[in-house]
Amino acid sequence: MERVCPTCGTSSEKTHFDGDFCEKCSRISINCPDKVPISQCSVCKKLAKYKSTEEGVLAAVKGDYASAKYDVPNAILTVIFKKGGIIIERKKIVEIGIRKEICSDCNKRAGGYYEAIVQIRGKEERMARAIKILTEKLERLTFISKVVDRKEGSDLYTGDRKMTAQAIAEAGYKASRSEKLAGERDGKRLYRTSFCVRLD
Ligand SMILES: [Zn+2]
Ligand SMILES: [Zn+2]
DSSP states (O other): OOOBOTTTOOBTTTSOEETTEETTTOSOOOBOOSEEEEEEETTTOOBSSOSSHHHHHHHTOBSSOSEEEEETTTTEEEEEEEETTEEEEEEEEOEEEEEEEOOHHHHHHHTTOOSEEEEEEEOHHHHHHHHHHHHHHHHHHSOEEEEEEETTEEEEEESOHHHHHHHHHHTTOOEEEEEEEEEEETTEEEEEEEEEEEEO
8 A cells, every 4th residue: 555754745656664653754763862972092093992083982872773884074874774664764963072090001101100111131233123123013002101221231110011022022122020919009019010121
């Protein structure tokens, strides 16, 4: 039986219908706030919870939909719904509200916190190269709170021992590792780890 859309008057013989309405006038709509708050560190610019602002907006889309994408430069959210065999596309302008905060890494770095020391020792030309490579990796995986240049080489003070071990392995260096008790906090023993990278 032919149906006529009560909103625009289009016949069901010309277009798909979602219940009483044509697909264009279907009451289906995007369930997402007009403005999505996303926290970003004002020092290192990392987002607190998401890899990208797009991921942050998509996490705020609720309800039953088939797929969604967010066009960051134009702030347009597109959501595809599948209902009763028809595909309905809806678009909405969604703004991002950046909330400035300081992430825990930057907080710790500012306070001079460190869990590990990377001691780089050996021939001068090889050390310069190793410091460059390791600094880049350590800054990406954790942070460096202090660099101490010594007669025998350089010490890099880093924020996370596990990430420090990973950075050294990724760079292809071998290190001898030692643990040292550094005190106690909240009844827990605190250890500092030294990684000695020898380049002879
Ligand atoms: Zn209609
Ligand atoms: Zn940060």
